[in-house]
Amino acid sequence: MRILVVNVNTTQSITDAIGEQAAAAALPGTEIVPLTPAFGAESVEGNYESYLAAVAVMETVLAHPEPFDAVIQAGYGEHGREGLQELLDVPVVDITEAAASTAQFLGRRYSVVTTLDRTVPLIEERLEVAGLRARCASVRASGLAVLDLEQDEAAAVDAIAEQAALAVTEDRAEVICLGCGGMAGLAERVVKRTGVPVVDGVSAAVTIAESLVRLGLSTSKVRTYAPPRPKQIANWPPRVR
Amino acid sequence: MRILVVNVNTTQSITDAIGEQAAAAALPGTEIVPLTPAFGAESVEGNYESYLAAVAVMETVLAHPEPFDAVIQAGYGEHGREGLQELLDVPVVDITEAAASTAQFLGRRYSVVTTLDRTVPLIEERLEVAGLRARCASVRASGLAVLDLEQDEAAAVDAIAEQAALAVTEDRAEVICLGCGGMAGLAERVVKRTGVPVVDGVSAAVTIAESLVRLGLSTSKVRTYAPPRPKQIANWPPRVR
Amino acid sequence: MRILVVNVNTTQSITDAIGEQAAAAALPGTEIVPLTPAFGAESVEGNYESYLAAVAVMETVLAHPEPFDAVIQAGYGEHGREGLQELLDVPVVDITEAAASTAQFLGRRYSVVTTLDRTVPLIEERLEVAGLRARCASVRASGLAVLDLEQDEAAAVDAIAEQAALAVTEDRAEVICLGCGGMAGLAERVVKRTGVPVVDGVSAAVTIAESLVRLGLSTSKVRTYAPPRPKQIANWPPRVR
Amino acid sequence: MRILVVNVNTTQSITDAIGEQAAAAALPGTEIVPLTPAFGAESVEGNYESYLAAVAVMETVLAHPEPFDAVIQAGYGEHGREGLQELLDVPVVDITEAAASTAQFLGRRYSVVTTLDRTVPLIEERLEVAGLRARCASVRASGLAVLDLEQDEAAAVDAIAEQAALAVTEDRAEVICLGCGGMAGLAERVVKRTGVPVVDGVSAAVTIAESLVRLGLSTSKVRTYAPPRPKQIANWPPRVR
Amino acid sequence: MRILVVNVNTTQSITDAIGEQAAAAALPGTEIVPLTPAFGAESVEGNYESYLAAVAVMETVLAHPEPFDAVIQAGYGEHGREGLQELLDVPVVDITEAAASTAQFLGRRYSVVTTLDRTVPLIEERLEVAGLRARCASVRASGLAVLDLEQDEAAAVDAIAEQAALAVTEDRAEVICLGCGGMAGLAERVVKRTGVPVVDGVSAAVTIAESLVRLGLSTSKVRTYAPPRPKQIANWPPRVR
Amino acid sequence: MRILVVNVNTTQSITDAIGEQAAAAALPGTEIVPLTPAFGAESVEGNYESYLAAVAVMETVLAHPEPFDAVIQAGYGEHGREGLQELLDVPVVDITEAAASTAQFLGRRYSVVTTLDRTVPLIEERLEVAGLRARCASVRASGLAVLDLEQDEAAAVDAIAEQAALAVTEDRAEVICLGCGGMAGLAERVVKRTGVPVVDGVSAAVTIAESLVRLGLSTSKVRTYAPPRPKQIANWPPRVR
Structure with missing residues (x-):
């Protein structure tokens, strides 16, 4: 299985460290894909940066070109996990x-x-x-x-x-x-x-994401995390990078 | 005093209605400035749209060219108020x-x-x-x-x-x-x-924002809502409109 | 509008100070009427005195000869606000x-x-x-x-x-x-x-009371704060002063 | 031992019924003294009446001429128990x-x-x-x-x-x-x-009051229920009956 | 009335002390029967020992040859009270x-x-x-x-x-x-x-147990503490002592 | 790794079903060992039976002759998990x-x-x-x-x-x-x-137990789940089967 592990800040060395930690915890057959958000702060230490990270993580995951089986949001105490759960059919785990x-x-x-x-x-x-x-x-x-x-x-x-x-x-x-x-x-x-x-x-999230995938379980779509309704979104997404 | 009343969706007619409601509740000397976010969904009915609105409201307020005395976030149950409180010295009121x-x-x-x-x-x-x-x-x-x-x-x-x-x-x-x-x-x-x-x-928020301004009170900066630390923010803000 | 600001103790100098503070916070068109309860302790620092104050504040407000638009109970942590809400049609605000x-x-x-x-x-x-x-x-x-x-x-x-x-x-x-x-x-x-x-x-209560009056809002009478049922009350009110 | 059982309303037949119920639950050596408050409503069904009852019960107990070992406040959901605990050295039990x-x-x-x-x-x-x-x-x-x-x-x-x-x-x-x-x-x-x-x-309160007395336990005077501080109380108590 | 006071550990001197304390608190007509569990730890200071005590207390009470009017479980913070309530028709009080x-x-x-x-x-x-x-x-x-x-x-x-x-x-x-x-x-x-x-x-429990018996009250059998359903229990009870 | 999956009742067919479910959820290298308690009720549907099961599960695990890496207590809403955590150095998971x-x-x-x-x-x-x-x-x-x-x-x-x-x-x-x-x-x-x-x-517990073992994590021994202190336990364990 393939798990996206998404950093919340834009510092590549932290993405690398998170990716290594995740890989060390993963089962042999699990492919860990570390991702750095397309935009945002070099470190997230407050609400403004955290809300920005929430949106950046969502856009980065939505833009990911390959299929995947689960997503880990690798920021501690950050916003955004609920949005990912709405947007995706695969399990989402917040560290x-x-x-x-x-x-x-x-x-x-x-x-x-x-x-x-x-x-x-x-x-x-x-x-x-x-x-x-x-x-x-x-x-x-x-x-x-x-x-x-x-x-x-x-x-x-x-x-x-x-x-x-x-x-x-x-x-x-x-x-x-x-x-x-x-x-x-x-x-x-x-x-x-x-x-x-x-x-x-990060390690804990990897084993939980793997477990959910192995058990065939994913986010309930019955109410809170139903997919967004189709609607017009103005001036978005921004063109970045 | 001047109060920004920020809609969370990008539907201008809703901004207009909110602005009228706010103006009707305001004191004679209060100027209500209704704002539509620079980007985002035509209506906000879920987490993805709400997180996007949180960021859009913050960017829209930050980009506002005139001084103001208070900000009202006019979305019910939406994310983002904490970020505004970090970014601003004036009172922030969520409806x-x-x-x-x-x-x-x-x-x-x-x-x-x-x-x-x-x-x-x-x-x-x-x-x-x-x-x-x-x-x-x-x-x-x-x-x-x-x-x-x-x-x-x-x-x-x-x-x-x-x-x-x-x-x-x-x-x-x-x-x-x-x-x-x-x-x-x-x-x-x-x-x-x-x-x-x-x-x-909206009406309630107007009177509360006015009251805070009249009492000379604003957001505590001692911990949770301290200004963001100076740091590098990659690929942001997006160029919109 | 006219707001009664009722002290909970019988020390006139405290009533005066509360009245000044209230007047300083009030809108230009607001008349602040400071009241000292008709009976009770010179300072309220416990349950016995607080229950006595609750009743004294209610009787004093009931006996007030002029019409008024809101009442502020200006004691911190005292009993009685619920009773005032039952007795009155205008908003009641506890400091x-x-x-x-x-x-x-x-x-x-x-x-x-x-x-x-x-x-x-x-x-x-x-x-x-x-x-x-x-x-x-x-x-x-x-x-x-x-x-x-x-x-x-x-x-x-x-x-x-x-x-x-x-x-x-x-x-x-x-x-x-x-x-x-x-x-x-x-x-x-x-x-x-x-x-x-x-x-x-006191200042906060003045702006809240003013806001409620401006918004045309007052106590819900549907259950908890419905008016007292008509009934016989023995040996009451006492003849004081 | 002697236990005062104080009704919260001024209807004598209810005091009588409460007294009978209490006596039926009491130990052979317990003397039950039913009391009707010196003033107040014929029935207590709201906050105004309940606050009035709280004060009336306290005054009635304070005025009781005989010594007693415990007090039961026999109103359901009424205010005032904390005041009795301040005023008395003997146990107070609310029904x-x-x-x-x-x-x-x-x-x-x-x-x-x-x-x-x-x-x-x-x-x-x-x-x-x-x-x-x-x-x-x-x-x-x-x-x-x-x-x-x-x-x-x-x-x-x-x-x-x-x-x-x-x-x-x-x-x-x-x-x-x-x-x-x-x-x-x-x-x-x-x-x-x-x-x-x-x-x-009422029955439950009688056995609890008896138990506290038998165990030599009474209200802690260390903070919340310390006796009222000596102070001037204006226009009180009222002359009733 | 006769009240079983069951120690949770197997140290007889503690059973004796508990029994004396209970007797000192009891009414003249109350017979206190101190019991030591048929098996278990000499002192209970953790979950393993506490679960063992829970079962031992239940078996000891079930095996008691004489009728009784109430049971006190005389261990502080121990498991088991709910089981006794299921098994017995008389009141059960945990200290x-x-x-x-x-x-x-x-x-x-x-x-x-x-x-x-x-x-x-x-x-x-x-x-x-x-x-x-x-x-x-x-x-x-x-x-x-x-x-x-x-x-x-x-x-x-x-x-x-x-x-x-x-x-x-x-x-x-x-x-x-x-x-x-x-x-x-x-x-x-x-x-x-x-x-x-x-x-x-222990003293408090004695007066409460006596009170419940005097008031004719005992455990509700309507749901949580309904008697165990008849069923086969393998290899139990153990033959001890 | 080897995981003990312990049924709480003594019905072998349920143990078998639990074992099959556990094995279906387990990783290829995991050995599932289903266990039936040495004593207790054929089904656990109340507190008496649950307390008995708690003790039976503990004794059964303690008596298990082979080493193991984790224990799953496979009863829903049953007592006993805390005792297992005290007794064992390996992770314990309650379903x-x-x-x-x-x-x-x-x-x-x-x-x-x-x-x-x-x-x-x-x-x-x-x-x-x-x-x-x-x-x-x-x-x-x-x-x-x-x-x-x-x-x-x-x-x-x-x-x-x-x-x-x-x-x-x-x-x-x-x-x-x-x-x-x-x-x-x-x-x-x-x-x-x-x-x-x-x-x-059961399936969820298997993946969690595997995850804890893979991450090298087990029960904290610093306070609540410290090993029982050495002490004399009378008439225990019972000789069963």
């Missing part, structure tokens, strides 16, 4: 929800450790809307910007592990979710530092 | 939230009567995120598409009044919110048919 | 709810800073009943009694600003509501100390 | 809460069957504030006014049993609470008609 | 729920102080399922194992009082529940140390 | 939670269609404790007993499809979960009858 769903099988409460403080509310709201917040102990910020994660991995692991440890002792989390697509690859080192299971959303 | 907040001063529970069944979940989720759902008795669909509302107003009033009456008797609502920007102008006739107060979101 | 509703347009979470610790539960319960608690980050006590507020305004600002700052950093509030009618007039100074929007309930 | 607490030991979900539709919201809010609503399946109105209950007991039992049966089949209740102090004495007949346990609040 | 229900009559929020940190989640979940968590301020661990409680009562009181005091000041509890059957007898000393009411679950 | 988690990736709200009305509360409570109830539209009973399912599959499909259709139209479900391990194999036929995705818990 925020994939990580939380997986964490819930591993411990009674989980925490998310993300990047900047300003992204905490976005993640909290996405978990709320997804009905996955009852067992969320906390969403904590490491203070690192998305693009900082790549600069100094050791410092990133330190900052994340520090917040993860506080989540376990102060907030009573028993599992940690890495709250940024750009944190792919750091899980093992955070496990060593905290002693609790650490869930990487 | 979904304006209607619900106003309804809560009028009765113990309120219901929303909207257009198509498929838009019910969007409204429910926006009310949930806005923390305004505890007193929402129900969100009911009239079965009318947005563009149908203009075709036959009498039929529209019938369909809306029927659901409003059921909301009062079955769901124990005491107030009705008209759940579509395109329903501006129908409130009085629904009052006559149901005997309960009916809130039009 | 606790007015402040919270307004704060929700300004930031994702708000905190209330009130007087004594013992009044915190009353405010929490009123917000709960009003369906306005989902976005309440905390209710914090400054430790000042109501009547202390007038003695030393500088000390009051210090105590309030200290708790407001903690609400922002510890509880993740983005907006502060001044949780006492007697704090009218301190908002600007607390803004300067905290950098976040500060909502004064 | 709404007594019935719900007791019902929770008997089945997974309970419903309340009360008098008029307009009193449903008051009961719902009191259960919410009391933290006893999670297992409440519904509050249903029989359509009978309080004073109707005494006129035709057979008709009252019919109307109550009909709603109780619907609560069991439609709302999945497993226990019924009789939602009016004036329904004391009807429980047995409703049991026969529905086959589920029926809780009378 | 976790008895303590919380009683505490709610004494203050606005209560905390539980229990033994080991690992038992906190069990108590939280049982309170959640029982619909008694809305007013629970916190569940705190003293760090003592169940069997430590008997070794050094002074140290136990110290550890419990320390957490109780933190619950009052940090978590805003107004009442403390002793969260372990083995803490029977310590309440008075914790009251002295904290100044707030302290509820012992 | 109730597996089905709900999977359904949440497919639609906004899901309903469960189960067997008898009396099992509805058990499922609701397990979903509540699992934090998976926010998006549950309803749990509906088909009226069929567990052992009826095998007798007449066509009648079973009819009864299930009827409730599923009502869940979609009345309760606004968009996905259906088959709420009984014994319904394995019916999913496809219910899809045809309802037009919405239907999730079989």
